[in-house]
Amino acid sequence: MLDPNFFILYVDSPAASAAFYADLLGHTPIQASPTFALLALQSGVKLGLRSRRAVEPAATVTGGGTELAFAVDSDATVTSMHAEWARRGLPILQAPVRMNFGYTFVAADPDGHRLRVVAPSAP
Incomplete structure (x- = not known):
């Protein structure tokens, strides 16, 4: 059975979004690059923050869709x-x-x- 445990949000700036979520959730990123950041949450879920300009194939929906x-x-x-x-x-x-x-x-x-x-x- 599949059990999703990793979610990715398409963002303008992975660094800025990582700082926002690190402050809001109290978790520092475990991975960071100019196009991606990853936070591991206490529940075991991972939150990825991908540059909307770097995702392939290109995303048609960004913030507010979920x-x-x-x-x-x-x-x-x-x-x-x-x-x-x-x-x-x-x-x-x-x-x-x-x-x-x-x-x-x-x-x-x-x-x-x-x-x-x-x-x-x-x-």
Whole structure:
């Protein structure tokens, strides 16, 4: 069975995006070049940041076409992360709101990739 464990975002500047994610997530890149950076997250998932000008075949969709989702343990954590990310200057695309799947908000990274934080509803 296949189990994806590596995600790549196409970015304007891998170095700038690596610095952004290193600061936001608290993980330093384990690999960096002018066209690519890689962060290994505590969950085992790897986050790759590829220059949108260097990817082959050329990408037709860039920031905003998908979401990175971060499941957290409580509504209070959603609220506090929203306040912290707003304080850091991340664009907030959706203020905290209760939706059918949980309490959530959406921010954006410098390339427009959507970052969703959610406290999932009980099943």
